[in-house]
Amino acid sequence: MKKVGLFVHSRWSAAARLAEEVREFLSGKVADVWVVSDWEDTDVGDFIPGTDLLICLGGDGTMLRAARTVIPHEVPVLGVNMGRLGFLAEVMPGELIERLPAVLAEKGRIEERTMLQAQVPSLGVTYHALNDVVVGRANVSRPVYVDVAIDGSRLAVHRCDAVIVASATGSTAYSLSAGGPILHPESRDVLLTVVAPHLAAARPLVLPPETVVDLNVSADMDAVVSIDGQVDRSLLSGETVSVCRSPHVARFVRFSKPQDYWGKLAERLDWLRVLRASDHPELFDLNGISTPK
DSSP: OEEEEEOOOOOOOOHHHHHHHHHHHHHHTTTEEEEEEEEGGGGGGGGGGOSSEEEEOHHHHHHHHHHHHHHTOOEEEOOOOOOESSSSSBBBBGGGHHHHHHHHHSSSSEEEEEEEEEEEETTEEEESSEEEEEEEEESTOOOEEEEEEEEEEEEEEESEEEEEEEOSSSGGGGHTTTOOOOTTTTOOEEEEEEEEESSOOOEEEEOOTTTTEEEEOOOOOOEEEEEETTEEEOOOTEEEEEEEEEEEEEEEEEEEEETTHHHHHHHTTTTOOOHHHOGGGGBOOOOBBBBOO
């Protein structure tokens, strides 16, 4: 590798200190090392061309921003979990320096994640998202009406808080909290999940990779389209957001096996927690036999 970038969470001093440590380690091993704050992503375009690796120091939000920032360049991203959950990161801060020689020798595997493309024809803008594209209410007290069409065929008009179109990566984000299913991260399928539908039942849908979802919004107040929960754009009543699979993918450096994902998922969602009598005596009788409460 000749050129490595460091994409650093701007408000975490620990991330800045680790970035300096990594930069010192790479000195003499890599010809060009650049460092940019995640809030200075508009400046990254000057550095990205020719970059062989982007090391992302932050949380999942920093990883989402990094995945969008490198487009259209196919730069692999190594995530270092400086945050809370770390669904997208691969290594912890304490093991990064130890892992770097293997990374520089390109000994890890590359995991490709599907991204989404959202177009707003009336505004003439195109966005790319790693997690999801959400069309929803801009006013907390007013629902929106979202007319949903799939590949040109009208599906439903939902009176709801929002409609989420999510990638497999985004299946563990907002869509999950709204009752959507979890997909393997390398799946190319697309999810459609309705948030808090009023009166009519709405079930999450798993759609084929080449599906195009059109979301036409009407509301008494302005609505909003949100990209990965980080980029928001107001929508007027009658405007449409067209969502499909992006021609770009996110490329993450992995050392773990693909099947290891499920164990990490269970750990991060705390599915493996076991109740013990010593921790929760109120749930057990005097003989140590579980008593329903």
